[in-house]
Amino acid sequence: MGPEALLETPARPGSRGSRRAGRTLGTLRVLDFGAVSPVRSQSLWHALACGVGxxxxxxxxxxxxxxxxxxxxYHRPLADLDLGTCRRRGLPVLRRLVGGGTVYLDPRQLFFQVVVPPDAVPAARSQAVAELLGPARAAFEAAGLPADFDQGELAVAGRKVCGHGAGLVGGAVVVVGNLLERFDAAAAAGVLWAPDAESRRRLAGRMAECVGPDPTWPVDAQAFAEGLVSAYAEAFGVTPEPGGLTPFEERVARRFDRLLGSPAFLCGPGGQSETQLTERRRAEIWTVKVRAGVVEARVVLDSTVLRAALVGGRLRDVVVEDPEGDQDPGVATALEGVTEGSPALEALARGGPSAARAAAAAARLLARARGGGE
Amino acid sequence: MSEDDAVAGPTDDGQLVRVEGFLVRLDLAYEPDGHLWVAPPDGSTGNVRIGLDPLGVETTGTVAHLVVGSVGTRVRRGEPLGSLEAEKFVGPLVAPLTGVIRAVNPALATPRQVVEDPYGTWVAEVLPEAWEEESAQLVRGADRLPAWFADEVRRFRLEGVLAQ
Structure with missing residues (x-):
């Protein structure tokens, strides 16, 4: 079973058969698998998608x-990861057939998956995702997290509380999400490749600020699960019917058990994992998207190292390290809040060599962000 | 806007017209379901270039990843030529023709280029096996394309895929 064969048509808005036919869903199967092995937490819903398809x-x-x-x-490079750390910690690494980032998952996260035929959702990707994720909002509220959509993500007070991804798998549209009951920022930052310890420390801090509920917020996972079932049943206008996988889906799940962590599949659809790893380690700009609109970054330009977060296109928490320069703390201060094309960049570029290098590094990072580099 | 207004006149080179706000090249053929453009076979190699048309780009959303199969891979019309991710949604890029992938555009490493220049950024070169037969299922011809494209834009607007 090749992965490309599982990404079946219809694919994109307007693709054959994807036009919205206003189809109503006759019923909603509800499958609560409980606590399962890492690979089963992925293979079960991949198989379910093939069944719905x-x-x-x-x-x-x-x-x-x-x-x-x-x-x-699906498209993320293996080079995102610090594979040595993953191995040392005994963490399985799996690739999924839906989109989104490279993520650390653990038992404090409750996963949910919504699987529907393609003609039951709008043809446009963003609309399909929003429509299928929308009912989950009520479940987050029931769990004690009054989430709203913020730049396409479910968030409370600027903190992302639900990771999600979507795709066409086995002929069905799938949206997957999770309730982050607690988010282990240090562990999540630890599995990602970072150019140095300071970058990883800053990344963990940024994640702690922006991802998962505040540790003081109570989260009721049972209420979330119950709210999820009632919210989707209401949204689809159907009665939920508890059940399990069909024999066909069971067989397909076993095939996904073998596929999702296999070396060839882990290399990704573009392959070239070694090349990507080398390029990533040599790249002058390192970035990790922490949540929508928030990126942690490091730029190396000549001897200058610029560390910063990009928040809504603005530089935040800027640190400039320049062993050959005069380490003027005013340079980092001048870069705070700067956006692409800002006069502050030009002013710094006309300053001393150290300030000019820092300004050039910042300009490159901001240009990369505009281009959607992360 | 009347139907006549919706289809504007040709631009400078006579091969490009503006239809309902979108540029349409009249010298290309179009796969109507996937909104891919297909250039006629190259005279020396026989290869055809394939790309996303501006309406395909607009309705896909912000393209984060676009990956085409390896050179030498045989693809069949209607089956995946590669994969595309936008808005965290992954789906196949559907082959408009049967043939063998001869080249993949290295510019796809920056998918934004497809968005900024849909006609200038080809996705793959394919040596077609049945050009005459399969190209008949594509939409082409300067007399037909503007009206077809305008209908497509109106359909997407009615479905809410495009803003009115």
Missing amino acids: RGSPAALALCRPAQPYVSLG
């Missing part, structure tokens, strides 16, 4: 991983 009714599934692991979005 073959004509089974729409489905809502729930599970949580019994152990921590790492999951790569």
Whole structure:
């Protein structure tokens, strides 16, 4: 079973068969798998998608991983990861057939998956994702997290509380998400490749600020699960029907068990993982998207190292390290809040060599951000 | 806007017209479901270049990743030529023709280029196996393309995929 064969048509808005036919869903299968192994927490819903793609009714599934692991979005390079750390910590690494980033997953995250036929959702990707993720908002509220959509993500007070991804798998549209009951920022930052310890420290701090509920917020996972079922049943206008996988889906799940962590599949659709790893380590700009609109970055230009967060296109928490320069703290201060094309960049560029290098590094980072580099 | 207004006159080179706000090249063929453009076979190699048309780009959303199969891979019309991710949604890029992938545009490492220059950024070169037969299923011809494209834009607007 090649992965490309699983990304079946229809693919993009307007693709054959993807036009919205106003189809109503006759029923909603509800499958609560409980705590399962890392690979099962992925293979079960991949198989479910293949079943729905073959004509089974729409489905809502729930599970949580019994152990921590790492999951790569379909297109993310293996070079995102510090594989040595993953190995040392015994973390399985799996690739999924839906989009999104490279993420650390653990038992404090409750996964949910919504699987529907393609003609049950709008043709446009963003609309399909929003429509399928929308009902989850009520479940987050029931869990004690009054989330709203913020730049396409469910967030509370600027903190992302739900990771998500989507795709066409086995002929069905799938949206996956998770309730982050608690988010282990240090562990999540630790599995990602970073150019130095300081970059990883800053990344962990940024994640702690922006991802997962505040540790003081109570989160009720049981209420979330119950709210999820009722919210989707109401949104689809159907009665939920608890059940399990069909024999066909069971067989397909076993095939996904073998596929998702296999070396060839882990290399990704573009392959060249070694090349990507080398390029990433040599790149002058390192970035990690922490959440929508928030990126942690490091830029090396000649001898200058610029560390910064990009928040809504503005530089934040800027640190400039220049062993050959005069280490003027005013340079970092001048770069705070700067956006692309800002006069402050030009002013610094006309300053001394150290300030000019820092300004050039900042300009490169801001240009990269405009280009959607992360 | 009347139907006549919706289809503007040719631009400088006579091969490019503006239809409902989108540029349409009249010298290309179009896969109507996937909104891919297909250039006629190159005279010396026989290869055809394939790309996303501006309406395909607009309705896809912000393209984060676009990956085409390896050179030498045989693809069949209607089956995946590669994969595309936008808005965290992954789906296949559907082959408009049957043939063998001869080249993949290295510019795809920066998918933004497809968005900024849909006609200038080809995705793949394919040596077609059945050009005459399969190209008949594509939309082409300067007399037909503007009206077809305008209908497509109106359909997407009605479906809410495009803003009115």
